[in-house]
Amino acid sequence: MGGAEYMISAYGLINDPTMRHFLDAARTRGVATRFVDLALAVECGWEIRLPPDERSWTNTPEGRIPLLNGLPAYCRLIDLGSIETQSAASWHAFTSALSGWLELDTGRVVNRPGHPQDNASKPLHEAILARMGLEVPPSFSGSGRSELIGFAEQGPTIAKALCGQRTDCRRVTVEDFAAGARDWRKRPGRLGPIGQRRLSSRSQRAIPRDQSSQFVVSPTGRCDCSPRIHLRGMGPSHLVARVLDPGNESNARLQLL
């Protein structure tokens, strides 16, 4: 598996819909893509050398795949150690090493590791987006029941995960917090934090009201609806073109995805 036959590399999970779309788009365009599935590598073995050279590899049931320094690459590195706890150390070590390898890769890397991670802290991310001049709805994040009720009283409100691990969100009202009052008193410190955002009128119709108070009673519970945002001109096909064409728009914008 030498480097000459490939035009780009892709690193991620085959179960990741975005990665699957990317690979499909590359195939449709006739772009030879060498894909490294992170889950297979963790399961079958890997060796990564820093600084990057041509002797790093990952294993699959079909054989060894060399990592190709300098080949244009697209990566979506996801550490599944938080879910696959039995192999958490392997996941963390592999994704950390691969992250270092890709940060130092001499080629063009879309979403090169080392870029900002603040999307995993929504209150911080929103503050930064606001500083950049974007219009970001007001928000409150915390565990204080009276403040959560106060924010919900002031207008239509959604609750969504602070860390972005579960991207679904749902509408909440004062009643949601009233319904959880007994649990709040019984288990101080166990409930929350909850991230509340003011629902903007443009997206209001996209998010149905759900009467369940699951999110309030148990902030670790799953949420109910998942509005999807599609950016015009930023679909997988567009991304393949970006990876291939260094003269295209800068990576900086892609890192916002």
Next chain:
Amino acid sequence: MAPLIIADRPDPLIEMFCDGVRSRGRRIEWLDFAEAANLFRVSRQGLTCTVYPDLPTILRLPHSDRAWDDADQQFHRAERRSLVWAAAALMKSVVINRPNVHGFAACGSSSAHVIRHRLGLSVGALEVCASECPDPMGEAAHWWTESAREGFARPWHDSAITGPFRAGAVHADDEQSLVIVAGAEVLRAPTHQLRQASAEACRKLGLGFAAVSWRRRHGEESLLRVDPHPRLDHVAGVEEAVTDALWAVLNT
């Protein structure tokens, strides 16, 4: 209100620091990440962010070695960490090791190569990360490995049974230095050059408290690691100076 420490327990270095502060007749409040997440409120209206409470804070890295057997618990923990991350990043008070857009370790990394790259330093010696114990590159006597499950390095012939591993060459005549940067103080630096270089590295990485490892080989200094979470044994012999330096930062 007293300054805050946010650190998961146990943390022997923070115990030492709290004992030192209290022996000086001062007050300090120690919260773990769950307690801190229960306390903090972050509200934002347009460009105006308000963090409550907004107090001088020492922030340690959250513990990552707990075995979570429940995905919901893991999610809840991530939620708590996200709120503490935002609160510490956005509060106006001084925060020692304030997180930034890159996370709790600011611009730090566990890889020496990545750190060197971010600091604009030249490429260092080969570092091998692997699922199985990697065979020696060069003389076996110089090849050391570190198991992720153990967290410390051993000679290759004495390697741990289970990985994953990091490996690299260590020569018998290598000299290593561990410099402590605590606020404005740079402690245990063997030379003026390392004193300045350690302070500069921490400044660039956004760290106010760190242990900076250097290796001297054939007369040349090489940065090995910038640890944003110094342990108690890292500051052995300079505990008082570290306590004074960190307390001084909290009171600026």
